[in-house]
Amino acid sequence: MxxxxxxxxxxxxxxxxxxxxxxxxxxxxxxxxxxxxxxxxxxxxxxxxxxxxxxxxxxxxxxxxxxxxxxxxxxxxxxxxxxxxxxxxxxxxxxxxxxxxxxxxxxxxxxxxxxxxxxxxxxxxxxxxxxxxxxxxxxxxxxxxxxxxxxxxxxxxxxxxxxxxxxxxxxxxxxxxxxxxxxxxxxxxxxxxxxxxxxxxxxxxxxxxxxxxxxxxxxxxxxxxxxxGKRPMHLFGLLGTIVFIFGFLASTLIGISKLVKLYRNEPAILITDNPWFYIALTCMILGSQLFLAGFLGELILRSKSEPKRYSISDKINI
Missing domain, CATH: 3.90.550.10 (Spore Coat Polysaccharide Biosynthesis Protein SpsA; Chain A)
Structure with missing residues (x-):
């Protein structure tokens, strides 16, 4: 034809x-x-x-x-x-x-x-x-x-x-x-x-x-x-890792700064009074969530079946 x-x-x-x-x-x-x-x-x-x-x-x-x-x-x-x-x-x-x-x-x-x-x-x-x-x-x-x-x-x-x-x-x-x-x-x-x-x-x-x-x-x-579309982990996993590492490094620096001041007997504010503590905590939570989103996306991609997207009621010559 x-x-x-x-x-x-x-x-x-x-x-x-x-x-x-x-x-x-x-x-x-x-x-x-x-x-x-x-x-x-x-x-x-x-x-x-x-x-x-x-x-x-x-x-x-x-x-x-x-x-x-x-x-x-x-x-x-x-x-x-x-x-x-x-x-x-x-x-x-x-x-x-x-x-x-x-x-x-x-x-x-x-x-x-x-x-x-x-x-x-x-x-x-x-x-x-x-x-x-x-x-x-x-x-x-x-x-x-x-x-x-x-x-x-x-x-x-x-x-x-x-x-x-x-x-x-x-x-x-x-x-x-x-x-x-x-x-x-x-x-x-x-x-x-x-x-x-x-x-x-x-x-x-x-x-x-x-x-x-x-x-x-x-x-x-x-x-x-x-x-x-075929590799969601490459996006969400990468973004999650970067954001988590940033938060982890920020929290590590806050902890080291606190220990140094205690060692020198210098006055130091509580960690929870430092705004960077919340920034670091938020970054680690978001990073973990992004990484998990990529991981779940990979699992769904490998296990999904094609959904039925329409229903045909009549046919002619087909």
Missing amino acids: DISIVVPLLNEEESLQELHDWIAKVMQSNRFSYELIFIDDGSDDRSWAIIESLSKSNPSVKGLRFQRNYGKSQALNAAFKKAAGDVVITMDADLQDSPDEIPELYELIRKEGYDLVSGWKKKRYDSKLRKNLPSKLFNAAARKTSGLELHDFNCGLKAYKNDVIKNINVSGEMHRYIPVLAKNAGYHKIGEKVVIHQARKYGTTKFGMDRFINGFLDLITINFLTKF
């Missing part, structure tokens, strides 16, 4: 038929063999009924339906496990991503040898204050911390080699950072393509301003996990 097209959605009943027809037209005109996987992330409108109807007229249409809303990352992760195409294309269901971009994205993966190609919505039709400006700040921070020179990390239109999506695990709200996850998994030929961004035709956006706050928090998380 040439292409798997993955479309996560939430309450997009107005756009599904038009999106399907557009994708089918592009696939047929380019003679691609394909599957179109819709992932209904707990919609409460007629989205799933429309997907069922589309699957009856087009056997290439497949569907997964979540029991409730679990989030875009979980939807993508579920679809990635099922995708069988040599090239996997992800796109949003709101018609803001153009299926006409698919052939060029496919060629970049198959002919140019890219592992991943991310779309760049250079000209946007979003509100500048609500989405455009925060998006630029978010992308600048992501570039700085990840080392990937991409302009639009959060663009839903992306293309992947099948091997890439089978070797990354998208959880939480990490869909924004799939290029970073791919890079951390050892895939370094990551490119970017300017894509058309269209104004939303139906409904309203499902994302609010909180997604940018969550995005920055996720960025901190993914950078921590990249460096220390």
Whole structure:
């Protein structure tokens, strides 16, 4: 199979038929063999009924339906496990991503040898204050911390080699950072393509301003996990040791100073009246706690099992 097209959605009943027809037209005109996987992330409108109807007229249409809303990352992760195409294309269901971009994205993966190609919505039709400006700040921070020179990390239109999506695990709200996850998994030929961004035709956006706050928090998380996710003792153990040694040396110096003054019969204040005593005691306690946190992190890492992050209620052609 040439292409798997993955479309996560939430309450997009107005756009599904038009999106399907557009994708089918592009696939047929380019003679691609394909599957179109819709992932209904707990919609409460007629989205799933429309997907069922589309699957009856087009056997290439497949569907997964979540029991409730679990989030875009979980939807993508579920679809990635099922995708069988040599090239996997992800796109949003709101018609803001153009299926006409698919052939060029496919060629970049198959002919140019890219592992991943991310779309760049250079000209946007979003509100500048609500989405455009925060998006630029978010992308600048992501570039700085990840080392990937991409302009639009959060663009839903992306293309992947099948091997890439089978070797990354998208959880939480990490869909924004799939290029970073791919890079951390050892895939370094990551490119970017300017894509058309269209104004939303139906409904309203499902994302609010909180997604940018969550995005920055996720960025901190993914950078921590990249460096220390597999070796927490290297961070917490090191910090704990340094802080404990500082406290221990400070307490030792306080004790020696007290003994010297007693030996010389000089007046000396009580150790508990010395503020450095409490600083040293606090440092030793914190150091011990940090060290134990790293140790417990290592134990949990080695004994954990993969948690169930979503529940599928219905399937179509899968």
